[in-house]
């Protein structure tokens with residue numbers, strides 16, 4: 001469906017971010033690669049500390065990588081001037097943060113928050129667009145309410161409308177359901193799905209929320225500052241009209257051919273230290289490396305395997 005020849009809306013190559021805290025280096029991103037096509041809706045998941053927020057800070061132009069490249073909506077982030085960065089943040093990308101208070105100004109109504117985002121970006125205030133956005137997010141009846149008069153889920157849906165005020169190409173969300181219960185989270189994720197389908201805005205949702213998989217076709221897992229595995233979901237209808245859902249897990253191969261094996265695979269075959277590889281016509285075999293009691297390395301022989 002999505003062509004690989006068009007330029008992706010998010011392309012990170014070998015992204016590295018090192019923080020130095022009191023002389024100690026923390027490698028938050030260790031050569032991360034990520035490609036998100038135009039119009040895709042992708043969830044980025046990973047354990048606490050895996051580098052998700054660091055990546056989002058870079059993609060939103062708030063932080064700069066130590067090395068590597070990041071191109072979002074046609075902008076090469078590390079080389080932007082401060083002025084270009086402001087333009088990028090106002091027009092090219094929209095953000096939704098976990099903390100509902102960070103998304104909306106408390107003394108303005110839902111409608112006024114959207115109007116303000118338009119005004120700050122220098123777009124003329126377009127009353128009908130405000131209505132359309134609130135409608136799309138299913139909160140049109142809440143237009144005149146201030147954030148404190150809204151539930152957490154309603155605030156996040158208004159926040160999505162604010163993020164879309166200036167028709168960005170890319171929408172970035174950092175744990176948008178982090179402060180919500182399960183039912184409300186589902187509503188917010190459904191809203192993001194709808195926005196993605198109806199407006200075609202490329203969307204990246206960073207989350208811990210396991211239910212996100214019900215709403216996206218592609219989930220990218222980040223581990224130790226690198227993208228490690230991806231799950232792609234598809235639905236097909238068989239000849240009896242029955243729907244089947246398929247979820248396939250893929251390992252991410254980096255540009256020099258490194259890949260990380262899923263922990264369960266490593267555990268179930270007790271793979272350790274090294275593995276034996278064999279190239280077959282259409283796949284690669286991976287076997288536990290033989291270990292000798294004495295600890296001397298096993299002889300490797302290609303004949304042995306066939």
Ligand SMILES: Nc1ncnc2c1ncn2[C@@H]1O[C@H](COP(=O)(O)OP(=O)(O)OP(=O)(O)O)[C@@H](O)[C@H]1O
Nearest residue numbers: 019021026027028047048049050051052053054055
């Ligand atoms: N400003 C900073 N200064 C120093 N270290 C940092 C800074 N920001 C992040 N780190 C470190 O970088 C690593 C990745 O952190 P990051 O916040 O990106 O992870 P995360 O996946 O978003 O975690 P969480 O899900 O808990 O938000 C962690 O070891 C963290 O301590």
